[in-house]
Amino acid sequence: METQADKTHTCGTICLKYLLFLFNILFWLAGGAVLAVGVWTLVEKSDYISLLNSGFYSASTYILIAAGVIVIVTGIIGCCATLKEMRSLLIVYLILLLCIFLLEIIAGVLAYINYQELDEELRQNLKVTMQQKYQQPGEESVTQAVDKLQQEFKCCGSNNFSDWTDSVWIQAADNERLVPDSCCKTPTDLCGRRDHPSNIYNVEGGCIMKLEDFILSQLYILGAVGIGIAFLQLVGMMFTCCLYQNLKEDPY
Incomplete structure (x- = not known):
């Protein structure tokens, strides 16, 4: 006959x-x-990778995808361990939660450090990349990225539209433009012949400021998601330990 203590224990489990x-x-x-x-x-922002010499942005994207897959798989393992009351699987699940938690801390520190380097690299190289590689043979990815950057963020040039004055492409003898057509508020063929502010984007800080803001906003989103998942993991580890202890004491 089941005692009251057994009933309470079963209910708690x-x-x-x-x-x-x-x-x-x-x-x-x-x-x-x-x-x-x-x-x-x-999918949407990979074009900007060609504007950076560092592989940090692309690497962080793939790490993010891998992390999502690992979290999903870990969640499935946790569901199986919970429903089947398998203590050995609960241990595996707990270890995975702990590993992901530690990796999140490491990734957060590395992301902060690398953002400082990425920001400095962006300021040093974006202007040169635009001036030296835009519309040059074999640099189609850079050309596409620059056009998308200027249209999407409504900016012109690295710091301002005057950066295009020293562009290899602009200085070509057969070029009639002062800025790329993607600088225009209403892009049309040869609209870049006029660099008046009424025709082109003239944003304070140029595309560098816009791209920096975008990368920083991405880090804020990842940080918020990471903190949320880390909190869930702490709760999950606590529940897992309690359930493991209860199952260990259950008579079979």
Whole structure:
């Protein structure tokens, strides 16, 4: 005959199972969000990679996608371990949670350090890249990235439109333009022949400021998502330890 203590213990175990299962659903959704942000960044913003000498931006995007996949897989393992009450699988799940938590801390520190270097690199190289590689043979990816950057962020030149004065392409004898057509507020063929502010974008700080703001906003988003997932992980690790202890004491 089941004692009152056994009933209470069983009820506590069931509650822990449901709490941990709910946590895993949230964790799985968070992993999906991280994966979605990584894929969106890779698909929509990958053109800007060609404007940077560093591979940090592209590497961070792939790391983000990998992290999303790992979180989703970990969530699935957690659901299986919880529903089947497998103590060995709970240990694997707990270790995975701890590893992801530590990796998030390391990734956060590296992202902050690398952003400082990326920002400095951007300021040093964007102007030269635009002037030396735009519309040059074999540099189609740079040309496409510059045009997209200027149209999407409504800017012209690295610091301002006058940067294009020293462009190899602008200085070519057969070029009638003062700035690329992508600088124009209403892009049309040869609209870059006029560099008056009424015709082209003349933003204070130029495209460098716009691109810096974009990268910084991406880091803020990743930081917020990372903090949210880290909080979920701490809760999940606590629930996992409690459930493991209860299952260990359950008679079979």
